Amino acid sequence: AQSVSQHNHHVILSEAASLELGCNYSYGGTVNLFWYVQYPGQHLQLLLKYFSGDPLVKGIKGFEAEFIKSKFSFNLRKPSVQWSDTAEYFCAVKAGGGNKLTFGTGTQLKVEL
């Protein structure tokens, strides 16, 4: 069965700092990869997704992620964070063409002014 690891549980950054959140998965076959975000008091929403093609995926609000197959990784990046990016970020994977999403434990990001 697939699993997802998010290495950073809590991250605190100042506005304008660059962000990189790590995500590694364990599954040897075809995967679809996702990053979801949950802003305070709101529900989970999709930030970006990778199905195939260009391994560099761009999402909403200036976020991007790079799929590195050899490293089983799908790290999330943003060159300059804003206070409004304060949220919890979840990496998730679907394996083998199925519909079952497996989530990581999440990373709490706090952006300070």
Add this chain to the structure above:
Amino acid sequence: EAGVAQSPRYKIIEKRQSVAFWCNPISGHATLYWYQQILGQGPKLLIQFQNNGVVDDSQLPKDRFSAERLKGVDSTLKIQPAKLEDSAVYLCASSLWEQGRDEQFFGPGTRLTVL
């Protein structure tokens, strides 16, 4: 477009009591999911429906949890009897049936506290 609706938003019960949650998916979405999210963890799939049939319920504790999706639209998730460890947020999500390529849309969740 209306999102996934869930009710109630909050529920507090005592252990051994019963509780039910309701979910109305996005119109036209054939697939419906129930997740359990315990504090400090990511959501864990409990059950997946395709229309009104169960696709995956391998992680549903069937001795106390049950779910149904009558007529392939709304769904209810029930816990009977509840235990302390059932305290969590219960999320409902829905998606179009596009094998492996669809996006799941999540509802606001029901926060359950078992005392």
